[in-house]
Structure formats: C-alpha cells, structure tokens
Amino acid sequence: MSPVLVLGIDGVRHDALCAASTPELDRLATAGFRVPVPVAADSPTISGPCWTTIATGLPAPVHGVRDNATPGNPVRPDFLSRIRAARPGTTTFAAAGWAPLVRPVGCGPIFAGHGFRPLAPDERYDVAAANRADEAIVAATVDVLSAGTEAGTPAAAFVHLGTPDLVAHRDGVAIGYRQAIETADRRAGRILAAVRARAAATGEDWTVLVATDHGHRDGGGHGGDSVAERAAWLIAAGPGVPRRPPSMPTQADIYPLVLSAAGVRPADAGGEADG
Ligand SMILES: [Zn+2]
Numbered sequence: 001m002s003p004v005l006v007l008g009i010d011g012v013r014h015d016a017l018c019a020a021s022t023p024e025l026d027r028l029a030t031a032g033f034r035v036p037v038p039v040a041a042d043s044p045t046i047s048g049p050c051w052t053t054i055a056t057g058l059p060a061p062v063h064g065v066r067d068n069a070t071p072g073n074p075v076r077p078d079f080l081s082r083i084r085a086a087r088p089g090t091t092t093f094a095a096a097g098w099a100p101l102v103r104p105v106g107c108g109p110i111f112a113g114h115g116f117r118p119l120a121p122d123e124r125y126d127v128a129a130a131n132r133a134d135e136a137i138v139a140a141t142v143d144v145l146s147a148g149t150e151a152g153t154p155a156a157a158f159v160h161l162g163t164p165d166l167v168a169h170r171d172g173v174a175i176g177y178r179q180a181i182e183t184a185d186r187r188a189g190r191i192l193a194a195v196r197a198r199a200a201a202t203g204e205d206w207t208v209l210v211a212t213d214h215g216h217r218d219g220g221g222h223g224g225d226s227v228a229e230r231a232a233w234l235i236a237a238g239p240g241v242p243r244r245p246p247s248m249p250t251q252a253d254i255y256p257l258v259l260s261a262a263g264v265r266p267a268d269a270g271g272e273a274d275g
Contacts, residue, residue, distance in 0.1 A: 001263030002207045002240045004156040005195060006079075006254070008054070009184050010047060010098065011165025011222065013215035014231040016173055020181040024189035025235055028208060032237025033245040038230040039214055040250055045222045045229040047165075048100060048107035050213035050251060055079060055110050055158075057255025057266070065107045068100060078111045079258045083156045086264040091153070093144050096160035097133030111158055116140050127170060130163040131183075137161065138187045145194040156262055161187055165216075172220035173228075207238030207261035211254055 014036050017025070025034075043049050043060035048068040055078035056063055064072035077085065080092040094101070094115025100108030102115030109115075118136035119129060141159050167180040188210065195206050214222045215231035222229040234249060240261020246253050259266055 002205050002238055002261045003154070004083075004207045004209070004238075004240065004258050004261045005191070006054075006156075006158045006258060007188055007191065007208065007210045008051065008096075008101075008158065008160040009164060009181075009188070009210065009212050010160065010162045011168055011214060011216055012181055012184070012212040012233075013168075013173060013228060014233045016177060016181060016216075017212075017233060020178045020185070022182065022185035024185045024192055025210060028192070028210065028237045029235045032235065032241045034233060034235045035245045035249050037211070037232045037234045037249045037251055037253075038227075039232050040252070043251075045214040045224060047098065047213050048110070050232070051101060051110050052107065053251045054211060054213065054254045057252045059250075059252055068106050071107050079255050079262075080156055080158055081112050082259060082266070083262050083264050084113070087155060090155040093141070093154040093157040094159075095137045095140055096158075097130055097137060097162045098160060101158075101160055115158075127163065127166045130166040134161045134163050134184070134187055138190050141191050142194040145191070145198045156258070159191065168216040168220045170220065173216055173218050177216075205239045207240035207258075208236070209241075209254060209257065210235040211251070213251075 039045050039050055040059060044066055046067055049060045049065045052063045052065040056076045058075055063075055080094060084090055084092055094111040096102045096117060097119055100106040101110045102117050103109055118133045161184050164180040164184055168177045199206055211234045212232045215229050216222050217228055
C-alpha cells in the first residue's frame with residue numbers, strides 16, 4: 001500500500017510533451033514509464049468525459065458524461081471517494097482550477113468531497129487567472145504534503161494544473177504552449193520535491209501518476225476525432241506501478257492503477273461487483 005498522487009495537466013498533446021523540456025516529468029518517466037494513451041474512440045475529446053473516465057475507470061458510454069455541462073450517471077465513485085470509503089478515517093486531497101473537477105457545477109463534481117479551488121466562481125478563466133490558480137494549487141498541495149490538514153495527511157491526492165489547455169485554446173500549439181508545458185513541469189517539480197521530502201520524513205513510499213485528458217488541434221481546440229485531439233498520455237512511477245506499462249493502455253486503466261497502488265480493491269469500497 002502506497003500513498004498516491006495523481007497529477008492532471010489539462011490539454012497537453014503527447015508530441016508537444018515530448019518536444020518540450022520537462023526534466024521533472026522525464027525523471028519520473030525514467031523511474032517508471034511514460035506511454036501514449038489515446039482518448040478512446042467512444043469518448044469525446046473534452047475535459048468532462050475524459051477526466052470522468054480517469055476518475056472512475058469507466059468508458060464514456062457508461063459514465064454518461066458527454067460534455068462539460070451535464071452530469072453523468074451515478075455509476076461509481078471517483079477513486080478518491082473509493083479510497084476514503086475503503087479505508088475509514090483516511091483523508092484525500094483534491095485541487096483544481098477548473099470547477100467541475102471539484103464543485104457541483106456543470107458535469108461536476110468529478111471528484112466529490114469539495115476539493116480546493118482557488119478561483120472565485122465568477123472569475124473569468126483566462127490564461128493569467130489560470131496561472132494564478134495553478135500557483136495557488138501548487139502552494140496548497142505543498143502545504144498539505146508538508147503539514148497535512150486538520151483531518152490528517154492524505155492517503156491520495158488529485159491535483160490539476162490547467163494553464164497549458166488555456167494557452168492552446170488562445171494561441172494554438174505554438175511556442176507559448178510549449179512554454180506553458182515547461183512551466184507546468186516546474187510546478188510539478190515543486191510538488192514532487194514535497195513528495196520526496198515527505199517520503200524522507202515519514203518513510204512513506206509514494207506512487208505518482210501524471211496524466212492529461214486530451215490533446216489539441218494545431219490551431220488550438222479539441223472535441224473532435226483527430227489523432228492530435230486524442231493524443232493523451234500517462235506517466236507513472238512508484239511502488240504501486242508495474243515495471244511494464246499495460247499494453248494498449250486506455251484512460252480507464254488509470255483507475256485500477258491508482259486503487260491497486262493504494263491497496264484498495266475496486267470492489268472493497270462500493271460493495272458492487274466490478275467486471
Ligand atoms: Zn481539458
């Protein structure tokens with residue numbers, strides 16, 4: 001059983017990730033693996049459906065989220081809720097600038113339990129606001145990893161950085177997008193340093209997964225069927241990660257990876273039979 005951090009970086013196309021200088025994510029990939037994980041053909045290349053698949057391990061036709069505006073079917077709790085239910089007394093941590101990930105708005109909450117969201121509900125979500133949100137999210141995550149919360153230290157966390165997606169929507173897949181990915185890598189590095197410090201202080205052996213939800217067209221934008229829009233990926237490293245990645249991985253495979261690392265069988269928490 002290992003504490004688990006899932007870091008979600010929104011809208012980072014796989015080839016753009018490979019082209020950017022990302023030493024922090026590279027180090028993680030070297031310790032574990034990095035694989036392309038194309039968005040499944042039955043899923044829209046939209047944040048709501050893709051993050052819901054990552055959170056629940058269910059394909060889009062089952063969870064029913066087709067866009068960012070409408071909640072899906074209450075089929076199965078997200079992996080953080082699952083871990084809390086399986087291990088009473090355990091706390092988890094979620095932080096995101098994009099509201100539906102942690103708030104009951106639009107297709108949310110994708111992660112139930114009212115996670116940290118640094119933006120006011122009516123704040124216009126532009127690149128500058130996204131950068132401020134990501135900075136606040138990194139600071140809050142480092143705080144929680146260093147000191148815990150009133151409820152204790154988290155057994156699992158989902159932390160979302162949103163700026164690269166906003167930059168691609170505004171400017172397309174260009175130099176600014178690459179720079180936003182590199183900034184996200186440095187932000188990931190601050191969180192990973194806090195994980196290492198925590199591990200050194202407590203003896204905990206953390207599992208870390210980093211994933212994106214979808215890619216982008218060259219001109220910016222997603223939601224369609226192109227290879228570029230489906231070009232997602234996964235990086236994973238730690239004691240809960242198999243030495244070799246799953247063959248032909250899908251975004252639905254992230255959920256069992258997280259639960260397995262956390263020592264939770266999928267059926268333990270919800271009482272339902274998982275196929
Ligand atoms: Zn997205």
